[in-house]
Amino acid sequence: MSPSISQFAQSLSVETAFTVLAMAKSLKARGKDVVELEIGDSPFESTASAKQVGIEAITNNESHYCPSPGLPAFREAAAKFVRDEFNIPAEASNIVVAPGAKVFEQYFCEAFLDPNDGVLVFSPYFPTYKPNIERRGARMVLAPLTQSNDFRPEVSQIKEFLETDPQPKAIFLNSPHNPTGGVTTEDDLKQIADLLRGKNIAIFSDEPYCHMVWRGSHHSIAAQPGMLPQTVAAYTFSKSYSMSGWRLGFAVASNEVADYIGKMINTSLSCTPPLVQLAGKAALERDKAERDSVMQKFREKVVLLTEGLNKIEGFNALDPLATFYVFPNVMEVCNKFNITSHGLALYLLEGADDNFGVACLGGECFGNAGAGFIRFSCAEPNERLTQALEFIATAIGREDRIAAYLESHPQHHLKSPYVMK
Ligand SMILES: Cc1ncc(COP(=O)(O)O)c(C=O)c1O
Known part of the structure; x- marks a missing residue:
């Protein structure tokens, strides 16, 4: 048997x-x-510098283990990128690198959730949130997004979750939103931040479509005053730089949470391939126009x-x-x-x-x-x-x-x- x-x-x-x-x-x-x-x-x-530097990195034998949270040079470049583009007050120590954005769902849940914790997810939702929440024995609590409200989350839904859930612990935000194409506006984010700031509630802010905002520009809750300590914001090279098969993403979090996620990478992946990180760094620094x-x-x-x-x-x-x-x-x-x-x-x-x-x-x-x-x-x-x-x-x-x-x-x-x- x-x-x-x-x-x-x-x-x-x-x-x-x-x-x-x-x-x-x-x-x-x-x-x-x-x-x-x-x-x-x-x-x-994939954008031109990413391809060129990826090939050079293989030729230069950048093909060995590297630090679990990421290459220092990549972390510097990613921190500068989120500071410049999204006004997030990040330094290199706030950045952790992984193969894509998806795996940060798992790390976020492992960092913050204990059995029976309630996690608010707006529905429709990216399908892998559920198994990652359940991996920790936590509970996914759904709140609907509606077409009549442009698929935007409402602050009242978060208030209700905080007031009625027996053990509220985390919220998943995803803007721009897959599958609906909706956007949580800067004003929505400000109201959500005002409600959650300082509470024992962690936020996973899933932002793979940060460069696909067709009116106005992208905003992250991690840029709202004082919100970085309770946020993990995830970014990917899959969409903006057409690098889905390279598998590269990073998260922005407090130093403490970034260290914990670094340990999770240490105990699972060891590290993200350095040649892929070097290609991604080149994309961030040189491929903006493309x-x-x-x-x-x-x-x-x-x-x-x-x-x-x-x-x-x-x-x-x-x-x-x-x-x-x-x-x-x-x-x-x-x-x-x-x-x-x-x-x-x-x-x-x-x-x-x-x-x-x-x-x-x-x-x-x-x-x-x-x-x-x-x-x-x-x-x-x-x-x-x-x-x-x-x-x-x-x-x-x-x-x-x-x-x-x-x-x-x-x-x-x-x-x-x-x-x-
Ligand atoms: C909302 C959302 N989160 C995460 C991901 C995962 O992206 P990655 O390729 O970086 O793992 C995707 C990809 O489609 C997505 O739509």
């Missing part, structure tokens, strides 16, 4: 984007033409996709404020055909046509509050986005194929109609 698997391992829920990505790749391998809008990756090349011009290209894509989707009957997306996602409300279409939003997304991939498909995700992949929406990313060239838009408009008119898809996939039957909020 093999040893029993832990309850935690059995309970793990994963990022559905990677599951749909595997489905899309397998359909493509069998000859189907699929426009892949399911994963939040960049279709652009980054900003790529961001403009993303903005054009988001506008193209939003305008195109809003022309399709029953699709209703907000004007894009941020990120490279478009998150239309598709309740009308789902209610008409009695299909769930993820069912509709998978129909576009698998069922609508034998030779062509569009991969995307139902909003419920990001929690129940996302049900009735679909998330499209802009990870393909513009002509492919246009092709996808034309296809979606035709696909939702193929009523016989929708009915046949539902018959062969009864799990996507909508049990009761979606209601607008």
